[in-house]
Amino acid sequence: xxxxxxxxxxxxxxxxxxxxxxxxxxxxxxxxxxxxxxxxxxxxxxxxxxxxxxxxxxxxxxxxxxxxxxxxxxxxxxxxxxxxxxxxxxxxxxxxxxxxxxxxxxxxxxxxxxxxxxxxxxxxxxxxxxxxxxxxxxxxxxxxxxxxxxxxxxxxxxxxxxxxxxxxxxxxxxxxxxxx
Amino acid sequence: xxxxxxxxxxxxxxxxxxxxxxxxxxxxxxxxxxxxxxxxxxxxxxxxxxxxxxxxxxxxxxxxxxxxxxxxxxxxxxxxxxxxxxxxxxxxxxxxxxxxxxxxxxxxxxxxxxxxxxxxxxxxxxxxxxxxxxxxxxxxxxxxxxxxxxxxxxxxxxxxxxxxxxxxxxxxxxxxxxxxxxxxxxxxxxxxxxxx
Numbered sequence: 001x002x003x004x005x006x007x008x009x010x011x012x013x014x015x016x017x018x019x020x021x022x023x024x025x026x027x028x029x030x031x032x033x034x035x036x037x038x039x040x041x042x043x044x045x046x047x048x049x050x051x052x053x054x055x056x057x058x059x060x061x062x063x064x065x066x067x068x069x070x071x072x073x074x075x076x077x078x079x080x081x082x083x084x085x086x087x088x089x090x091x092x093x094x095x096x097x098x099x100x101x102x103x104x105x106x107x108x109x110x111x112x113x114x115x116x117x118x119x120x121x122x123x124x125x126x127x128x129x130x131x132x133x134x135x136x137x138x139x140x141x142x143x144x145x146x147x148x149x150x151x152x153x154x155x156x157x158x159x160x161x162x163x164x165x166x167x168x169x170x171x172x173x174x175x176x177x178x179x180x
Numbered sequence: 181x182x183x184x185x186x187x188x189x190x191x192x193x194x195x196x197x198x199x200x201x202x203x204x205x206x207x208x209x210x211x212x213x214x215x216x217x218x219x220x221x222x223x224x225x226x227x228x229x230x231x232x233x234x235x236x237x238x239x240x241x242x243x244x245x246x247x248x249x250x251x252x253x254x255x256x257x258x259x260x261x262x263x264x265x266x267x268x269x270x271x272x273x274x275x276x277x278x279x280x281x282x283x284x285x286x287x288x289x290x291x292x293x294x295x296x297x298x299x300x301x302x303x304x305x306x307x308x309x310x311x312x313x314x315x316x317x318x319x320x321x322x323x324x325x326x327x328x329x330x331x332x333x334x335x336x337x338x339x340x341x342x343x344x345x346x347x348x349x350x351x352x353x354x355x356x357x358x359x360x361x362x363x364x365x366x367x368x369x370x371x372x373x374x375x376x
Contacts, residue, residue, distance in 0.1 A: 006186050010193040033217060049257040080260055089256035093263060095322035096290060097329045098221040103302060107218070116261065122324065123224055136222045143220045161226050 030158065030175060032148035034110035038084055040180035044075035045087045052090035052119055052137075055130070059138040060088070065167040067141055071176040082106060082114040086144045088137070090119040099123050100136040102143035115144035134166030146179050147172060219304040223332035227353050234372045237318040237331050240277035241285055242366055243270035245309040250293055264300050266292025267327060268309050270317070274366055277373045287319060288327040306336045306347035314339040316357070316365065
């Protein structure tokens with residue numbers, strides 16, 4: 001075999017192997033560490049008030065592309081708790097710089113026991129649309145299930161550079177379904 | 181070239197390609213151990229360039245953390261969730277934007293020790309400040325309080341061994357400053373402030 005032909009084939013092989021590996025790397029990079037609940041069935045406490053209750057409900061369960069029907073996750077509505085619970089709240093947390101906050105409050109290894117999502121009304125109540133609020137609610141809940149920010153796609157609520165995509169996308173769906 | 185040499189070369193090239201993608205994957209690992217980060221925020225403002233970060237904040241300081249005090253406790257609207265805050269006092273080592281050397285800056289952040297001595301650790305912003313350590317901070321003034329707050333996770337660099345360490349080292353906004361010598365980075369930021 002002549003050298004020129006061999007170099008061409010090697011260049012192709014190099015491109016293909018890098019190309020094959022990159023999507024896997026990028027796909028995995030949207031996982032938030034190793035956090036996950038014990039299984040797909042999670043106790044869900046909606047501690048929202050006023051329209052924030054509706055917003056959490058829509059993002060978690062009732063929208064057609066909410067986390068619960070759209071992915072393999074199943075949310076059991078229940079009271080607040082600290083074992084196998086995702087708890088959601090809203091409040092006037094003040095001038096903090098953040099619109100929403102997700103917190104793994106307690107865990108056993110990688111298994112989340114008590115996750116909390118918070119929406120900051122100090123900002124969200126003035127100048128933010130309902131779509132913006134839904135985007136933040138969707139994102140904070142998505143964190144609790146094990147997803148990280150995703151700035152490479154603009155059709156997912158996990159993108160923290162936008163506030164206009166209040167739903168998980170197909171990538172989130174497959175990632176969640178691979179975790180649970 | 182013999183057929184054997186060609187196939188050995190092909191295997192080596194393929195392994196190199198997989199190594200490259202694996203190396204990229206290692207920079208964004210899907211770990212099997214609990215991540216260091218256990219809280220995440222949707223920030224009110226995220227920037228696309230370092231210039232925008234410098235322009236949009238109310239203050240930029242190179243400052244030493246000297247004390248942290250428990251602050252207010254915020255409750256959810258239904259009263260069930262309590263979120264404590266702490267106020268961290270900084271002494272300005274080098275005032276870069278709207279501060280002078282020797283000034284005090286009080287930065288409020290979620291987390292810390294509450295008034296009953298219970299630790300509430302949150303690290304979406306880089307975590308607890310270490311007293312005695314020096315930070316390059318990009319802050320905004322509170323609209324409803326007397327303190328400043330760290331603008332987002334792009335707005336904090338810890339000084340380690342004379343270099344800056346970003347909370348988000350791979351972010352396009354922080355990458356130009358991450359890993360740089362403090363003196364050189366501060367001079368760059370000062371120059372950009374002057375240009376605005």
